[in-house]
Amino acid sequence: MQLGVVLWSILASVSNAGRRLRLAGMLLLPGLVVADNSPPLRVMTDFWPPFRIAGEGGQLRGLDMDLLAELERRTGLRFDVQRAPWSRGLAALKRGSADLMTGLARTPERERYIDFLERPYFTCAPRFYSLPALAHKVSGYSQLGQYDIGFVRGSAYFEPFDSDQDLRKVGVGNEGQLLDMLRYKRLPLVIGTDCQVDYELLRDPTLAGRIVKLAYRPPARTELFLGFTRQRPLQAQRQAIAQALEQMIDEGWVLDAARRYSPRAQ
Incomplete structure (x- = not known):
């Protein structure tokens, strides 16, 4: 089974010649020359499987961690990843006490303090989830007002x-709390992002068939971006990361990395 309802349209291929030209340009970026003498970029994040998964000893792993490690290899930059509740990470980015976040949905309000890269690296979709008895009773947005969400x-x-x-x-603080509250009937409905919630449902056999998608499907998709604080001058680092990430998308690196986190592959 595929990892959620993921839209791979952002992973269009480019010619080998074009990739070589972009890589050559990337190697000349000033940010790469000074990377070894610069402090690491502070990355704020939180658990969000399969992108950020709690590993042994509290270490984070997952698609976003693999992506950051590959960006380190390709650019020479370094990242200091720190975990905090998602809203606290956004506040740190707004203040300028953090440099970067991954897995960001782009909104007009966030654009006031976040400098998003132009190209998303992953695409998911927002979905509502419930217990089976309610799933087919909610077929439109107007019906959502009848329930706590x-x-x-x-x-x-x-x-x-x-x-x-x-x-x-x-x-609530995180998606794990949402699923627990739904499972134990403390909430009738929750909203989540399919590539994250579906991963959890496939990974935990005790949830199979107990938590399902609503019949109503929002006409939207959730593109995930890297974004920098607007409070600090990070243009050289931003350019290096943007070029490396675009190359990784075009090569199919992100798609291949995502497949490693399919529950069927673990």
């Missing part, structure tokens, strides 16, 4: 949901 504080899903003040939203 769990969501992760600081997350961006889709409009009009994000700004809808009439909905009965219940904020």
